[in-house]
Amino acid sequence: MAAADGAAPQEVLLAQPRGFCAGVDRAIEIVERALTRFGAPIYVRHEIVHNTYVVNDLKAKGAIFIEDLAEVPPGATLVFSAHGVSQAVRAEATERGFQIFDATCPLVTKVHVEVAKMRREGYEFIMIGHKGHPEVEGTMGQLDSGIHLVEDVADVAQVQLADPSRLAVVTQTTLSVDDAAEILAAVKARFPQVREPKQQDICYATQNRQDAVKLLSAEVDVLIVVGSPTSSNSNRLREVAERRGTPAYMVDNADELQGAWFDGRARVGLTAGASAPELLVQQVIERLRSFGAVSVRKMPGVEETIEFPLPMGLGDKSMAASAASRS
Structure with missing residues (x-):
């Protein structure tokens, strides 16, 4: 799908959904x-x-x-x-x-509640996640003991349990869906009686954005992910594209774009991690226009309508107006 060597980007394809969850x-x-x-x-x-x-x-x-x-x-x-x-x-x-x-995030709180409930029922846990990530530290810190972190399939073989028949598994909400499935398969192979959550722990927004990148990466020559280096879900979006053979780069802002990334690549895919505001996406689009892009097209995808209530004490106005002002 590449254009002639040295040609500028012509079209920007926007992932849907992208950005704030x-x-x-x-x-x-x-x-x-x-x-x-x-x-x-x-x-x-x-x-x-x-x-x-x-x-x-x-x-x-x-x-x-x-x-x-x-x-x-x-x-x-x-x-x-x-x-x-x-x-x-x-x-x-x-x-x-x-x-x-x-x-x-209420979806992280859901994991915390599950861990506390099943611990009272005598379960130990395997947590699939990235060591040092604050979400992982928070979830593992719901218990004094009995929760084992695994980052990859090899880690599963090292887990030692008091009672393998009383094992449950939980997952960091921002993982690669494919990676988590591979590790979970290894857990189930070693511990067939493991108890899984009623609904997967990987959040809807992570799943939707990864699905959108899978669709987008087949249509473009290069993918740009707007997101900060510390953002787990943004990093996973870049990896999803790369695993499908599409060159992908992650940028914190439009100034980090490099013209060489687009040499000979006519169609540029653009998405944003769940913590990246739409303002940054629009700034990247303007920079791509300066490189030669002449059209922008939004891909089909899931329209997210989920809202979460605010804590008591911070008012009862709809979140919609505030969200719109930041997009």
Whole structure:
């Protein structure tokens, strides 16, 4: 599908869906409403979502991002990030007397609730995820013991259990759907009695964006993913395309685009991770136009309509208006 060597890009194909999901919209709105209601500064444990633009925008409005709760003064307002926190962090924040708003994505909270419930029933757990990711640390931190992290198929062979008949599996919500399925198959092969969640833990937005890239990558010569390096779901989108033989690059913003990526590539695919705002996508489109692109076309795909409610104490206005203002 490549154009002649040196030819400029001609067409941009937009993935659908792309960009913000309901959990990200909710998390950002929680910080913005807390700033409006209580004034700056508002403290946020960890980056509210993994996107440089979003974090810098909230910093400019008065949010202070911290990792250690000792950095938060007594009586301050604290927001937990969308990735969730361990029980130890939650307990420390309560003990320190902060006013707390929990921006944990409800789909991550669902995993936390499942883990707590099944632990009470005597289960150990295998968690499929990436070591060091804050969501993984938060989920594993729901328990004092009995949860084993596996990052790949090889890790499954190393797991030692007290009772293999009382094993359940949970998954980081932002993994590659294909990778998670491969690792889960290995878990089930070794532990046939493993209990799976009633609904898969990988979130709807992660699934939808990966499905959209699978469709898009077959139609383009190169794919651009808008997302920050720390964003798990954005990295997975790039990998999905590459595994299908489509060159793919991830950029934090339009300035990172390199003209050489588009030499001889007439059709450019464009998507964005679930924590990347549409503003950045539009800026990338304008930069691609400067490279020679003359048309933009949106691919068919799922139209997402899910919304999550805000925590009590932050008002009851519809999230739709705020979400629209950020898109």
